[in-house]
Amino acid sequence: MTVITNIEDLRVLAQKRVPRMFYDYVDSGSWTESTYRANASDFAAIKLRQRVAVNMEGRSTASTMIGQATAMPVAIAPTGLAGMQHADGEILAARAARAFGIPFTLSTMSICSIEDVARHAGPGFWFQVYVMRDRGFIERLVERARAVGCSALVLTLDLQVLGQRHKDIKNGLTAPPRLTLPNILDMATRPRWCIGMLRTQRRQFGNVVGHVSGVEDTGSLVEWTSKQFDPGLNWGDVEWIKKRWGGKLILKGIQDVEDARLAADSGADALIVSNHGGRQLDGAESSIHALPAIVDAVGRRIEVHMDGGITSGQDVLKAVALGAKGTYIGRSMLYGLGAMGEAGVTKALEIIHKELNITMAFCGHTRIGTVDKSVLLPGHYPGSP
Numbered sequence: 001m002t003v004i005t006n007i008e009d010l011r012v013l014a015q016k017r018v019p020r021m022f023y024d025y026v027d028s029g030s031w032t033e034s035t036y037r038a039n040a041s042d043f044a045a046i047k048l049r050q051r052v053a054v055n056m057e058g059r060s061t062a063s064t065m066i067g068q069a070t071a072m073p074v075a076i077a078p079t080g081l082a083g084m085q086h087a088d089g090e091i092l093a094a095r096a097a098r099a100f101g102i103p104f105t106l107s108t109m110s111i112c113s114i115e116d117v118a119r120h121a122g123p124g125f126w127f128q129v130y131v132m133r134d135r136g137f138i139e140r141l142v143e144r145a146r147a148v149g150c151s152a153l154v155l156t157l158d159l160q161v162l163g164q165r166h167k168d169i170k171n172g173l174t175a176p177p178r179l180t181l182p183n184i185l186d187m188a189t190r191p192r193w194c195i196g197m198l199r200t201q202r203r204q205f206g207n208v209v210g211h212v213s214g215v216e217d218t219g220s221l222v223e224w225t226s227k228q229f230d231p232g233l234n235w236g237d238v239e240w241i242k243k244r245w246g247g248k249l250i251l252k253g254i255q256d257v258e259d260a261r262l263a264a265d266s267g268a269d270a271l272i273v274s275n276h277g278g279r280q281l282d283g284a285e286s287s288i289h290a291l292p293a294i295v296d297a298v299g300r301r302i303e304v305h306m307d308g309g310i311t312s313g314q315d316v317l318k319a320v321a322l323g324a325k326g327t328y329i330g331r332s333m334l335y336g337l338g339a340m341g342e343a344g345v346t347k348a349l350e351i352i353h354k355e356l357n358i359t360m361a362f363c364g365h366t367r368i369g370t371v372d373k374s375v376l377l378p379g380h381y382p383g384s385p
Contacts, residue, residue, distance in 0.1 A: 004339075007311045007332045010348055014085070014338030019187045021171035022084045026334045029278035030163035036278025038286040039309030046288070046318045047380035051364030059366045061356055065326035066152055066248050066269045066303060068124055071101035072353050073320055073368060076345075077307050077328035078128035078154060078252075083111025083203075084177070085338040087196030091120050093337055096345035098122030100353075105154055105328070108141065113206030118148035128154040128252070131237045132228040137212055142244050144207075153245045154272075155238065158253030160231045163280040196341075238266050250305070255284060260294040263302060270303035270326070277308055277330055288319060292383040295323030313355025320368060321375050322382065 004010060015023050029036025061072040076097050082089040090112040097104035103124030106117050114127060127145040132138055145153060172178045187194055197203065208224070209215055215224045230237075242249050251263045252272040263271040273291045275284045287308030295304050306319050307328035319327045332352065336344030360368060363375040378384050 004347055004351075006351060007335060007348060010332075010335040010339045010344060010351075013340070014335045014344075017190055017192055018085055018338040019183065019190050019193060021168075021173050021177060021183050021186070022081065023338065024167040024171055025081060025173055026079075026085065026331055026338070028165055028167040029282065030165050030280060031282035033278060033282065035275055035282050035284045035286065039275070039278050039288070040311060042286040042288050042382075043309050043311075043315045043318060045380065046382075047377035048314070048318075048359065048363055049375055049377050050362050054364040056361040056366060059357055059361055061353060061360070061368045063326070063368050065103060065305065066250065068103065068151060069101070070103060070124065070326070072316065072356055073324070073326045074310075074316055074349075074352060075103035075124070075126070075305075075326060075328050076105055076333050077330035078105040078107035078126075078156070079330045079334055080107045080109035081111065082107070082334060082337060083206075085334050086193070086341045086344075087200040088112060088202055089337050089341075090117050092342035093333060093345045094121040094125070096342050096349065097124070100346065100349045102349065103152075108207055109205055111204065111206060112202050114141075114144050114148055114150075116202065116206060118150075123151060125150050126152040126154055126250070128156055129241070130156050130159055130228075131230050131233045131241070133230045134212065134228060137208075138241070139244060140211065141207065142241070146245070146247070150247075152248035152250055152269075153241070154250045154252050155241055155268075156252045156276075157233065157238075158255075158274070158276050158280050159229060160233045161229065163276070163282070165279060235262055235266060238268070242267060252307075254294065255287075255290050257293050257297045260298045260302075260304075264298040268302060270305055271298075272328065273304065273306040273324075274308055274328075288315075288322065289382045291319065291324060292322050292381075296383075299323055310352075313352045313357065314359045316352060316356050317359050317363070317371060317375065318381070320371050321373055 063073040090110045094104045094117050105126040107128050127150045172180050249268045250270040251268045253274050254260050254271045273287050287306050291306050303325045305326040306324045316327050332348050336348035
């Protein structure tokens with residue numbers, strides 16, 4: 001593929017270059033995948049108002065998220081196993097984000113460790129944590145994030161239990177992945193990927209292995225992770241994390257107005273309207289449909305962000321128009337990473353930025369901060385009269 005013009009081009013290339021079990025981990029949802037598909041299709045249903053004879057010179061997509069300057073209202077979402085899309089994947093994505101001027105969020109379940117990534121990340125280096133049964137491990141993670149200079153902590157609230165993801169089950173994808181004969185044979189058909197993995201030492205969960213008593217290899221990691229996600233998670237745990245961190249806190253996984261009010265009450269700096277990319281509760285509302293009601297309920301009390309289904313700059317503009325102060329890309333970044341490594345992530349960011357910039361101009365705006373519902377066609381967006 002000599003000319004890449006959109007995120008779909010990167011997806012197609014990633015599908016060719018990444019082993020099936022890891023590609024499917026990215027490009028799938030839970031159960032029937034109805035929410036996974038709705039995240040994108042509900043964006044497509046929103047129509048824009050084109051304006052003409054408006055001065056389009058001097059445009060800027062510059063914004064802020066939780067007070068931090070960003071080149072556009074976009075951050076890279078925390079994504080587990082990014083280092084299995086491409087060797088040293090989290091490091092490469094962090095470098096691309098730093099060069100572009102947007103925040104990068106590292107997942108607890110990353111392949112590269114937080115210390116490794118911190119050496120390459122910029123000032124917008126954020127770290128995502130889960131509440132696990134081993135509270136001592138979480139306390140140490142928070143301290144590690146503080147020690148390397150992370151400027152925000154993202155607490156994921158919607159993974160108390162794991163959604164049933166049929167493709168992962170069929171592929172035998174576990175944490176860590178099982179190297180079955182079909183998976184090994186499939187990897188052998190991706191020589192570029194294999195060569196990269198042979199050249200790196202980063203093939204395990206760097207934030208966990210060697211940092212938990214008794215977890216020193218693949219076998220012990222499987223046993224540990226199967227027991228750790230805490231179904232007893234509650235708002236008291238959020239307060240516990242907030243006190244120990246003491247810095248900027250973002251709550252990820254809010255879909256309901258009542259939960260949004262509780263998030264605002266918690267004193268967090270931002271919440272992310274998110275259904276985990278359609279990978280948890282199948283049949284849940286798409287993120288873009290859930291966004292307007294949450295903005296109306298708590299947007300004056302807490303900064304509202306969103307993720308889920310963003311594959312273009314137009315999607316970013318639509319989310320901002322409906323009240324989001326920031327958006328996150330996960331799959332779009334991973335497609336770029338799997339396709340071409342750091343250059344692919346950069347390409348994904350360039351595509352989204354260009355689409356955002358041009359669409360903003362067509363809608364009659366030169367500053368992203370002035371975009372509101374007036375750029376949307378009445379009757380064609382969630383909550384429209």
